[in-house]
Amino acid sequence: MGPLDSRLPEEVLQNVFGFESFRGQQAEIIDHVLKGGDALVLMPTGGGKSLCYQVPALCRPGVGVVISPLIALMADQVQALNQYGVKAAALNSSLERDEAREVVQAMAQGELDLVYLSPERLSSQGFLDFLGTCPLALFAIDEAHCVSQWGHDFRPEYQKLNILSRMFPQVPRLALTATADEPTRLDMVQGLELMEPRLFISGFDRPNIQYSVKAKLNQRKQLADFLAGRSPRDSGIVYCISRDKVERTAEWLNQLGYKALPYHAGLDKEVRRANQDRFFKEEGIIITATIAFGMGIDKPDVRFVAHLDLPKSLEAYYQETGRAGRDGLPSEAWMVYGLEDVVKQKMFIENSNAAEKQKRIERQKLDALLGFCETVRCRRQVLLEYFGDTCEPCGNCDTCREPVESFDGTEAAQKALSCVYRTGQRFGANHVVDVLLGSDNQRVRDLGHNNLSTWGIGKEHSRNGWRSILRQLTSLGLLSVDVAGHGGLRLGPESRAVLRGEKEIRLRKEVLTPRKSPSSGGSRAKALFDDPSDEELFSSLRSLRMELAKEQGVPPYIIFHDSTLVEITREKPRNKKELSLLSGVGQTKLKRYGRAFLQAVKESLS
Structure with missing residues (x-):
């Protein structure tokens, strides 16, 4: 039993994670799980899904087991939890035998609050038998849409996770995802054999993301225009349809002076790992990638996601663009597409080995995406309506800012x-x-x-x-x-x-020579503050954060998110008590970093 057991959820939220209150349905979800119930949670990226299982795992006796699809995601979340003072570990193929043995022993002795596993790990009967000897707080199945053949990222190993309901019927289970239509939701409930689960659906809106879709004319010039004037510290993702295009785009961006790195399944494993590591730990890195990059990416300060080719569905588009702005700060989702993209996607569908029923569903999904691309309405309305959600015209998409004739x-x-x-x-x-x-x-x-x-x-x-x-x-x-x-x-x-x-x-009526976006150029970062001196303080706080991150070999956002630095800049706390009241500053981080950040604020005021 971990040292945080028996605490109230509100205490854990405030003292460990540094947040004053729960958002949306978080409190209701956590209460349901604490009472032992199963749940299906649909919550937009950046909406706080992780807290829905992390908090109850710290409140219930035993270890919380999180099933996650990517090793990089596990490492990222474990690092973040350790910064908060939470005893977390990952058990995957990246560990040496001695390291894995230490994690297993810690689980058996109840010394861990959370452990992250791959779905493949649970295919071993020996490991399942071992889990039966451990005190278990809950199972959290992240990216749960992977269980569905109708979803946009089907993974066969997820379909074996129904064994959990049979071997551990008394342990509550949460299935979590950022997006799933009705058939995918039904598949998640049935495929994971959730026991009378409660369905929690938060709104799908990401109001901080600005959506733009343009006709593909000269895509390189269009991308260059989009990137022009951005802060050199901005991180972003550029999605391409093929490996060759990924590498050519990265090379071209480097020639323009950007720090661009390719990522696709055909690269050497160590190259992929090194490129992803740089993306996490450095500022201003642009990853050019196929869709092999991204699922579960936990980096909160991705300022833009650009598509040079059409994704295969609105679910995929929502998931991929949702990697921007997880910290809630202004971010952009930008795409160019042309008729050749439609041809390619239709050919992918028809030439696949899928059953005719699945092909028919994929055609319908592609048609919905094309409708989103060609709409004259508010794009956010069209996107949300696809998922059964609604909103007023947003004023933060291209069709709202420049109404289409x-x-x-x-x-x-x-x-x-x-x-x-x-x-x-x-x-x-x-x-x-x-x-x-x-x-x-x-x-x-x-x-x-x-x-x-x-x-x-x-x-x-x-x-x-x-x-x-x-x-x-x-x-x-x-x-x-x-x-x-x-x-x-x-x-x-x-x-x-x-x-x-x-x-x-x-x-x-196509706008073939698009006007400059009012938010484009170097104004993006400065728009956060009214006072130019605040921009200087924000910059110095980011530099301090980078120094601390390099000392520990962790990504900067593990120390504090940009959104926390924005709060520090605006509030200018004078002591640890005032600093502790800001979002994302828990007790452990206050002890580790409070003095350094307070000193930076003090120097800016002198």
Whole structure:
């Protein structure tokens, strides 16, 4: 039994983690678990999911067992808990045999408050039998959406975790995730065999994240413009669809003067580990990555997530963009996408070995994502509605900041659909646009398409304008992609009504030369403070934090989150009592770091 057992949850929250009160449903979830109940918790990234199992693990007798999918995530959370004075450890393949033996002995003797395990560890009957000899406070199954084949990150080993309900029926279990639609939620309850669980769904809104989606024109220039003027201390993630593109993008960003590192499954294991370690421990690192990077990333100060290619679903998009701004400070989710992205994603679906039922679900998910990309409404509203949540127009997405104009696109749609039909429904967007614009290139002449009635009928729109129209017609289902061939465009089932003039189409007027975002450039960091001297203090606090982190070999945010440094900057505490009242300053951190940070504040005021 750990030294913190029998404390009240409020005491643990305040004295250990340094927070004055619980947020949202945290108190209700913790009370339910303390009474021995199972729970399914859906809470947005940065919403405080970890406290929902960490606090009851410290209040109930025994060790809290956390099942987590990534070794890096385990190490990160263990380091953070140790900073708070919590006795936590991880048991995974990265440990030497003697280190693993020490963790096992500590578990057996009740000397740990929390231990982090991989789902594979629980596939060993010998280890399960050992767990039966330990006092257990609870099981927390993080990233629980991995149990579902309909989710965006299915992992077969998660389906074996139902053994916990059979071997340890008296130990409460929490399944936690940031996002899951209705079929995925049902899979989590059934696949993990939760016992009459209570479902806790917090709002999915992340109001500090600014969402932007742009038509893919010159993606490198667009990314460079997005990054221009940012603070050199900003950390971010740039997602790409392929390993080759990840490496080329990292190399190009380095040529521009950024500190960019690639991350994908094809890199040497030690290179991946070293790059991820730098991302955690240094400021200003940009990781260019495939989706192999990110699940469970606990770094709170990621200031932006950029997508150079379309993700596969709104769940994946929400999960990936949710890695930005976990500390609640202003952050950005930025994406460019084009019709070629739609073609690639549809081909991935059709060429996979999945059953037809699963392919149908994946098509529906992709269609929902395309609807989000092409909407003229508030993006946050569209995103939240997908998860059954609502909000007022947010004023913090591109469609709110720069309202999208729409136009009667019926005639343009008829021209585009006619051109696709008359060219044989087997050519991609580039060729269709060439015909519409009356291009006289060799391919058009060789195919005789310069003799078609649709040749040159679309000169009222630019090339990029027609690409936008074709992209929107695809998202509306009026055009489909022949994934069995070479990605040619074909007429969709609803196209006949448009061609006959029986259905009116409204399309968004693409802003092909986007205006500068009002929050872009170097103003992002300074917007946190009204007084320029506060910016200087904030900078000195970050430098102090970096020094302390380097001494211990831990990421800076393990010492204090940016949000805590912002509070210190604004409140300017004069003594330890005042410092202890700020969020994220528990008793252990107060003893370790209080004097140094108070001295930095004092010097700034002198």
